Amino acid sequence: xxxxTQPDIHITVSEGASLELRCNYSYGATPYLFWYVQSPGQxxxxxxxxxxxxxxxxxxxxxxxxxxxxxxxxxxxxxSVHWSDAAEYFCAVGSYNTDKLIFGTGTRLQVFP
Amino acid sequence: xxxVTQTPRNRITKTGKRIMLECSQTKGHxxxxxxxxxxxxxxxxxxxxxxxxxxxxxxxxxxxxxSRQAQAKFSLSLESxxxxxxxxxxxxxxxxxxxxxEQYFGPGTRLTVT
Numbered sequence: 001x002x003x004x005t006q007p008d009i010h011i012t013v014s015e016g017a018s019l020e021l022r023c024n025y026s027y028g029a030t031p032y033l034f035w036y037v038q039s040p041g042q043x044x045x046x047x048x049x050x051x052x053x054x055x056x057x058x059x060x061x062x063x064x065x066x067x068x069x070x071x072x073x074x075x076x077x078x079x080s081v082h083w084s085d086a087a088e089y090f091c092a093v094g095s096y097n098t099d100k101l102i103f104g105t106g107t108r109l110q111v112f113p
Numbered sequence: 114x115x116x117v118t119q120t121p122r123n124r125i126t127k128t129g130k131r132i133m134l135e136c137s138q139t140k141g142h143x144x145x146x147x148x149x150x151x152x153x154x155x156x157x158x159x160x161x162x163x164x165x166x167x168x169x170x171x172x173x174x175x176x177x178x179x180s181r182q183a184q185a186k187f188s189l190s191l192e193s194x195x196x197x198x199x200x201x202x203x204x205x206x207x208x209x210x211x212x213x214x215e216q217y218f219g220p221g222t223r224l225t226v227t
Contacts, residue, residue, distance in 0.1 A: 009153070032214050043117075043203060043218035044156075051214075090155060094214050099144060099163070099207060100171075101216060105155040 002027045004093050006104035013081050014112050021076040021107050023091035033074040034092040034101065035065055044090065050074065061085070086111045116140045117219035119204050125225045126194050134189045134222050136204030143209040145187040146216065147171075147179060150201040159202075162187055163209065194226045 003026040013019055025031055032051050036044040048059025055067040065076045074091060088108045092101040117138045126132050136145065143164050148156040148171075158171030160179040168179060176198060180188045191198055201223050205216040 034215070036218075041220075043220045044205075045218075046215055049215060096214070099209070099214060100146075100158060100161065101214075103148075103156040105153060 002102045004091050004104035006107050008107045010108045012110040015083050016080050019078045019081045021089050023074045024072050025093045032094040035076050036090045038088045083111045119219040119222050123223045130194050132191045136187045138185050138206045142206040144207045146205040147189045148203045196226045199226045
């Protein structure tokens with residue numbers, strides 16, 4: 001069965017520091033992978049997605065993620081965090097034959113000035 | 114105007130009451146979903162619909178029902194609300210063509226059952 005693990009429940013970083021949020025998935029075939037962000041009081045917004053091809057994908061707001069098949073990972077990164085990046089981040093996995101997404105439990109990011 | 118709208122945005126109700134949450138979309142997508150979000154549990158799928166005549170249970174459908182009134186409207190009902198249905202509820206849509214598989218989310222409905 002498909003599953004997604006986000007091992008970090010809560011991360012705190014200083015503004016301007018680099019960021020990496022971890023995501024590990026379990027799926028037999030090539031997964032479709034997504035990162036969503038949820039700002040306080042808002043719905044989920046897609047940051048980036050991976051279907052195939054280049055394993056390093058660029059997203060909005062300066063985020064990128066790298067698909068590593070050997071590690072079953074799809075970690076989200078940003079070189080310099082801004083205070084406005086404080087939010088909850090969700091990794092999700094899907095596949096071509098289900099059109100359903102399985103979400104991780106989320107990582108809450110706190111940014112200190 | 115938002116592409117996916119949910120009404121109401123906030124609702125407080127009492128145990129045993131029937132309540133309906135509504136979702137409308139202007140994206141023209143065939144596929145619609147209802148999720149609930151609980152702290153520490155992420156988003157869990159309640160029901161999904163691939164077109165007006167196709168409705169499917171998700172992983173946590175007990176205690177819920179849905180109605181797809183039109184391509185653009187998908188409602189979630191709690192026939193007899195209970196306190197453990199207190200949660201944030203999201204509607205989402207996706208496009209069946211083009212294989213993008215991306216889901217677009219509404220702003221959510223915060224439901225409290227007392």
